[in-house]
Amino acid sequence: LAKTTQPISMDSYEGQEVNITCSHNNIATNDYITWYQQFPSQGPRFIIQGYKTKVTNEVASLFIPADRKSSTLSLPRVSLSDTAVYYCLVGDVSNTGKLIFGQGTTLQVKP
Amino acid sequence: GAVVSQHPSRVICKSGTSVKIECRSLDFQATTMFWYRQFPKQSLMLMATSNEGSKATYEQGVEKDKFLINHASLTLSTLTVTSAHPEDSSFYICSAYTSYEQYFGPGTRLTVT
Numbered sequence: 665l666a667k668t669t670q671p672i673s674m675d676s677y678e679g680q681e682v683n684i685t686c687s688h689n690n691i692a693t694n695d696y697i698t699w700y701q702q703f704p705s706q707g708p709r710f711i712i713q714g715y716k717t718k719v720t721n722e723v724a725s726l727f728i729p730a731d732r733k734s735s736t737l738s739l740p741r742v743s744l745s746d747t748a749v750y751y752c753l754v755g756d757v758s759n760t761g762k763l764i765f766g767q768g769t770t771l772q773v774k775p
Numbered sequence: 776g777a778v779v780s781q782h783p784s785r786v787i788c789k790s791g792t793s794v795k796i797e798c799r800s801l802d803f804q805a806t807t808m809f810w811y812r813q814f815p816k817q818s819l820m821l822m823a824t825s826n827e828g829s830k831a832t833y834e835q836g837v838e839k840d841k842f843l844i845n846h847a848s849l850t851l852s853t854l855t856v857t858s859a860h861p862e863d864s865s866f867y868i869c870s871a872y873t874s875y876e877q878y879f880g881p882g883t884r885l886t887v888t
Contacts, residue, residue, distance in 0.1 A: 696875075707779075707868045707879035708819070751818070761807055761872035765819040 686752030798869030805871035
């Protein structure tokens with residue numbers, strides 16, 4: 665399973681766009697990139713998943729360059745309720761679905 | 776989206792006793808379920824992979840005789856912490872895998888006194 669590296673923490677203000685970058689230099693051909701959000705004392709919540717280029721849903725966008733060695737989660741116009749830990753995971757979801765969590769990025773949104 | 780439940784959400788037990796945590800997929804069948812534990816201010820640590828009808832696969836360093844996992848049906852997996860000790864106090868989270876996605880339960884807070 666590919667190891668991921670993310671910033672430990674980030675600060676932002678309400679209304680701003682937040683971009684969290686994740687490095688995964690050893691990503692394998694069959695690996696997908698998945699981002700989860702976790703609030704204290706809750707299970708992780710799926711945000712977005714992608715394989716290459718750009719993926720967008722109602723809450724976020726995921727940008728993946730051609731070499732796939734990194735990815736960037738983009739949260740548009742964050743609010744206080746977006747304060748959470750964000751995890752980037754890489755794995756072959758078509759196989760066992762096994763995911764190994766890295767340290768995650770603690771995002772603090774300030775008023 | 777798919778829903779995974781855990782029961783209980785919170786449990787306090789005395790040292791030396793055993794505690795069972797249930798993980799259910801409510802509206803889908805999951806051939807594979809995963810169990811994680813999370814200590815305060817830390818990331819989730821995968822404990823084991825549970826496949827319906829077969830023995831669980833434990834990650835390195837996780838004692839299989841202490842953390843008993845049973846996956847009796849496609850919608851239910853249980854984790855039993857045997858002879859619990861204060862150092863087993865943690866947040867236990869399960870997830871169910873289907874259609875290329877993992878759906879996580881809300882977690883169970885275990886406190887061993």
